[in-house]
Every structure is written in structure tokens, then in C-alpha cells.
Amino acid sequence: MPELPEVEGVVRDLKPAVEGKSITGIVLSETILASTAAGKQCIIKNIEPHLFEQVMTGMAIEKIERRSKYIFFTIVRDGEAFILVNHLGMTGAWFIVDSLEGITEEKFRKHAHAIFTLNTGELLVYSDIRRFGELRFIKNLSDHPPLLKMAPEPFDEDACKFFLxxxxxxxxxxxAIKEVIMDGQVISGCGNIYATEALFKESIHPARKVSRISKVRKQALFATIQAVLQESIDSGGSTISDYRSINGGAGEMQHRLKMYGKKVCPVCETNTKSMTIAGRTSVYCPNCQR
Structure with a gap:
């Protein structure tokens, strides 16, 4: 699942390509329409798909920004502002192309679920192979209460104080400390990959209880989480499995990871172990991490 650095990369690529343009038409996939007919919400949330097409047509894309693992599109029509909230789920990706044939990877082209025609004639396409992502049209953040519960951005001045x-x-x-730092109400945007990396760098076992970690070590851990997230942002994120930035772009952070997905510890050469914490596989070094 894309974490903060990957979503930040998508936003940085989308902003210059899309901000200031308007939506002249939308086509949603038959998969979305069929799911709705069967009583299920697929990608398009809290609004009927045909109504989504109607309300989005004519909107100007004023601003695109990231909050935690979400992308917020500020969209405006007749001076009235709304928000299109996007979560990439496991495999969501955005493309800006002249036609669907411009999406070079067939698996993304095959799973194009929302096609926005822009006033420039370009297509802004949201693809999602596993369909766990979402597009949510809202007027205010309070229309979707979970958005109000997010922790401060990890680079905010008060973020460490909030974490403690x-x-x-x-x-x-x-x-377990691993579960807590992956909780978006504690730290925004830190998921399995970067929690694994930060805990390894600080030699902390992922299952260690929060109460058994000193305040000094927690502060050091938070600083390391910030550093790991920033390193990944600077490296374009981690392209693992089906994550892509816009137009299929890939990151480089996966080549810098020290513990995530590793079989052998790079420090002591001990075989790594894994356990399940909060439903996610946690890899760690049984020798280095206590």
C-alpha cells in the first residue's frame, strides 16, 4: 500500500500537470456501475456513480495536496468549492494521457475505472487493479469524520509532542510499538515499510510494548521515522508490487531499504524473522532488535 512518500510523489507530479484545468466529461468503468447495481460501493464512495459524473463535470481543479496517505483535489464550480478525496488503496495509480493507449502497462490500462476528460483534451485516468482505492466527493472534511482524526503531518512542529x-x-x-506507529491517529502516513525501517534503525523489536520504551527512545524513534520518510520522498518513494507515480513512474527507495522484505540482517548477517502485527507482516532482526 502506498505510504506518505509515495502519495507525496503522486501529488508533486499531478500538481503542475492538472492544477488550473477543468473537467469536461467523465466515464466510469462498467465494473463500478455493476458493483453499484449489486448494492456495493466500488471506488466511488458516498455518491451514486451517475450523480458523481454529473457533479464532477464542469469542475475546475484548483489545488491538489496531500494529507497523510490521502490526495485532496480542491475542485470549484461557480465559486463554490468541494473536495475530491482519493485514497490509492493497494494499487491505485493516476495517468495523464492523450488516449488510454498511452497507458503502457496493460494491467493499469485494463483497470482504468475513472476517466476524466480535461479542457485541454487530455485524459486524467484513475486506474486501480485491486479496486481497494476510493474517490469520495465531499463538501467539507466533516462529511467524512475519519479525515478529522488524522494525526498531524510528521514534519509539523508539534508532531513529536503529539506522538508522545x-x-x-x-x-x-x-x-506493540509497530502497531502504534502505523496508526494514522498517532503518526500520519507511516505504514508497514517505513515502520519496519525505522524500528530496525533504532534497534527496537516491533512487538515491544509502548510502555516499555523510554521517552528518550520514543523521541529518537520519531526523529528516525521523519528521516526515513524524507529519504523516501527524496528518492521518489518505494516501487514495490503495483505502486506507480503518475504515468507509470517508479521510485528508487526500494533499493535503500535495510530490513523490509529482507531475509538476512545487513548488520549482523543473522537470518531475519517475521511476525504478524496489526494484520501486517513485520520483518525484524532477532539479534539487533530487542
Missing amino acids: AQCDKPKYANK
Whole structure:
């Protein structure tokens, strides 16, 4: 699943290519329409697909920004602003092409689920192979309450203070540190990849309870999470499995990872172990991480 650095990369690529343009038409996939007819919401959330097509047509894309792992499109019509919220899920990707044939990877071309025609004649395409992503049309963030519960951005001035305060709460104190730092209400945007890397760099076992980690070590861990996220942003994110930036672009961070997906510890050459924490596979070094 794309984490903060990957989503940041998508936003940085989308902004110059899309901001200031308007939507003149939309086509949604038969998969979305069939799912809705069967009583299921697929990608298009909280609004009927045909109504989504109607309300989005004529909108100007004023601004694109990232918040945690979400992409926010500020869209405007007749002076009234709305928000199109996008979560990439496991395999979501954006493309800006002249035609669908411009999407070079067949698996993304085959799973193009929302095709926005822009006033320039270009197509802004949202593809999603596994269809776990979402496009949510809202007026205010309060229309989708989970968005209001996100932790501060990890680079915000008060983010570490917020993290430490959350760790002191009873509901987090006895949880595994790996689970807690992947919780978007504790730290925004840190998922399995970068939690694994930060814990390895700080020699902390992923299952260690939060209450058994000193404040000094928590502060150091938070600083390392910031550093790992920034390194990944600078490297274009980690292209693992089906993550792509716009138009199929790939990142380089996967070549810098020290523990995620590794079989042998790069420090002590001990075979790594894995365990499941919060439903995710956590790889760690049984020798280096305590």
C-alpha cells in the first residue's frame, strides 16, 4: 500500500500537470456501475456513480495536496468549492494521457475505472487493479469524520509532542510499538515499510510494548521515522508490487531499504524473522532488535 512518500510523489507530479484545468466529461468503468447495481460501493464512495459524473463535470481543479496517505483535489464550480478525496488503496495509480493507449502497462490500462476528460483534451485516468482505492466527493472534511482524526503531518512542529502524548494514553500503552506507529491517529502516513525501517534503525523489536520504551527512545524513534520518510520522498518513494507515480513512474527507495522484505540482517548477517502485527507482516532482526 502506498505510504506518505509515495502519495507525496503522486501529488508533486499531478500538481503542475492538472492544477488550473477543468473537467469536461467523465466515464466510469462498467465494473463500478455493476458493483453499484449489486448494492456495493466500488471506488466511488458516498455518491451514486451517475450523480458523481454529473457533479464532477464542469469542475475546475484548483489545488491538489496531500494529507497523510490521502490526495485532496480542491475542485470549484461557480465559486463554490468541494473536495475530491482519493485514497490509492493497494494499487491505485493516476495517468495523464492523450488516449488510454498511452497507458503502457496493460494491467493499469485494463483497470482504468475513472476517466476524466480535461479542457485541454487530455485524459486524467484513475486506474486501480485491486479496486481497494476510493474517490469520495465531499463538501467539507466533516462529511467524512475519519479525515478529522488524522494525526498531524510528521514534519509539523508539534508532531513529536503529539506522538508522545498519544503513546501515554492507556489505549496505546500496552500495544506493540509497530502497531502504534502505523496508526494514522498517532503518526500520519507511516505504514508497514517505513515502520519496519525505522524500528530496525533504532534497534527496537516491533512487538515491544509502548510502555516499555523510554521517552528518550520514543523521541529518537520519531526523529528516525521523519528521516526515513524524507529519504523516501527524496528518492521518489518505494516501487514495490503495483505502486506507480503518475504515468507509470517508479521510485528508487526500494533499493535503500535495510530490513523490509529482507531475509538476512545487513548488520549482523543473522537470518531475519517475521511476525504478524496489526494484520501486517513485520520483518525484524532477532539479534539487533530487542
